[in-house]
Structures are given as structure tokens and as C-alpha cells.
Amino acid sequence: MHIQRQIFVTSPYSQQTVALQLDPTQSILTLSRLTSLLESSSHLSDFSIGLNGKPLYASTRIQVSNLPSVSLLTLHPRLLGGGGDGGATGAESRDCYLNMYAEKKPDKVDPNEQRLSKWLNCALSNEPLAEPCVVDLLGNLFNKEALVNALLLKKLPKQFYYIKGLKDMVNIKLTPLAGSEGDTTSGQFQCPVSGLEFNGKYKFFVLRGCGHVMSAKALKEVKSCSCLVCHADVKDSDKIVVNGTEEEVGLLRERMEEERAKVREKKGASKKSKNGVAAVVVDAGAKVAKRQMDDGNVSGTVKKFKAGDKVPVNATKEVYASLFTSSKKKSDFRETYSCRSLPLGRN
Structure with missing residues (x-):
């Protein structure tokens, strides 16, 4: 039923x-x-x-x-747009609305973490900075071992194409943060003069002559033509700004290209001077050969010296010549082991 x-x-x-x-x-x-x-x-x-x-x-x-x-x-x-059921997106079902939120979006990078990583980590290996450290001519920080290994293995990224060798690096001296003296692996550094932290909040410079790293505030307040730590001579062209802005990096790049152009010109001039010296030597040799030809030496070879032709006055020609060469004629006599007992005049 x-x-x-x-x-x-x-x-x-x-x-x-x-x-x-x-x-x-x-x-x-x-x-x-x-x-x-x-x-x-x-x-x-x-x-x-x-x-x-x-x-x-x-x-x-x-x-x-x-x-x-x-x-x-x-x-x-x-009710379109008011029920949260897909109508707001024009979807026929709630699934389309939910799928829109199911897609994973890339995580937002914390600007503070990004800044600290740029100042406290190697720009190549992203490992914490540890002695020995270097900076390139554009102000990027590296662990020297990581950079040298990349150069030897030819695995340097294209963004660092301008680094060709050790001459394009500057050895730097970082000052550990107060309370961690002697510990160069803590990853915390400061200005040796003003005490400002080396974390990207303040501008820092590297002095190419001595490698000391100090804040722009210290260099501005204590105006000096020498390093404030080791008193080495410092010029404005010796200052490299660390992790500078695009404009500052552009100025450093122009300065780097100018320095390299001067080096190329200097090498070219030295090569020309060497070629000039060689040409002078060749010209001198040609003049000597011409003078010999004029003196009667047609063959162009150097005339062999004979002591008999330069005998001093009142000197016997044979005696004077014996000072330079043997005056005795060669004979067919050959010395043997048994001939050593012969009279001295025979040999």
C-alpha cells in the first residue's frame, strides 16, 4: 500500500x-x-x-x-549582490563565488624584513654577513668567500656583470653592535663613531682607502679629510654609499665607468710609448749600419777587432797582441796522458 x-x-x-x-x-x-x-x-x-x-x-x-x-x-x-550566494559576481551557484577565494595569493613581503635582509645578508648567497666582507663599486654587500667562489665557478648572476675580479671589490671593516664586541657573526653592526645601527634606517658610507664603514651623520658632523677611525686620507671620490637609492647607484655607476675609461686610456698610452721606444732603437740601428757602409764596410757587418791594428807607440806588435790572444801558431801536437812527463817546452 x-x-x-x-x-x-x-x-x-x-x-x-x-x-x-x-x-x-x-x-x-x-x-x-x-x-x-x-x-x-x-x-x-x-x-x-x-x-x-x-x-x-x-x-x-x-x-x-x-x-x-x-x-x-x-x-x-x-537579491543580487546582497545575499553572499554568488549573485554579487553573477555566478549561478555559490561554488563559483567560493572558488574565487580558494585561489592562493602570493604572500605579502614585509618591507621591514626586506630592508633588514638587504643590509644584514650577503647580496649573493643571502646568508648573514660575516667577516671577511666586501662591497662592490655600486654599494652592494657580499661575503667575500661567496663572491670569490661565484667568480671562480663563473656562476655570478647577470645583475653583477660588472664585477670581474678582486679589483672590483673593496674589503670593508664592520663594527659589531655595542655589547657584542669581537663577535662578527651576530649580524648586528653599528657606526664606530655615532653608534647608529647598521640596519637600513640610516645612510652609511664605505671609505675605499681603509674600508671603514660609518654613517653619513658622523661624516657630516665631524668634517675631516681623513678617516675618523684610522686617520687615513679620504677624498669625496673614495666614498661609496651602501645600498643607495636608484639615483645614488646611477652616480656610482657613472663614476665606475669613468675610472675604467681612464685605465683603458692609460694602458693604450703605455703601449704606444713602448712601440715608440722600439721604433727609436730600430732607427738607431739603421743609422749605425749606414755609418758602417759609409766607412767602407759594404757587407754591413761589424768589423772584427784586431789587437795588432791598435799598437801603441814604441811597442812591439807581437808583444802587444799577445796580451789579448795567443801569438803561437797551432801545431799538430795533441796532448795525451803520457805526454805530461815531457819537457815543458814541448807543450
């Missing part, structure tokens, strides 16, 4: 409730049958549907036999 099932549908346009009798012989109830209760200009997708307090979708099929004997079906008009 089939149990009669009845479903009550509340009208979305009035407070009236309509009762529908469900045929027990029908196995499935489709929500599309509810379109007969709507106005001609309305669609079922314009309403949110609930059955016995549970939400349903337009594509949902309901097994009639699973329904209670009396059920309540409610239709509520959707």
Missing part, C-alpha cells in the same frame, strides 16, 4: 501556501515542475529553494519515496 505524500509550496509573491499531491507511483520529483507556480517572466534560477529547511539547487532530483508524508517547499527570490 502506497503512502500518500503531500508537499506544501509557499508562493514567492504572496503569503499563501499551495498544497501539491505527489503521485506515489512516480519515482522522482523534479524541481522543474515548480515552474508552473511562477510568473511567465520568472525563472527558477531566480529563486533560492529549500525543502524542509534544507537548501536545494535547480538541478537536484528528489526521490519521492524518501520524502516524509508531509513536506514544506519554500521559494525565496534572490
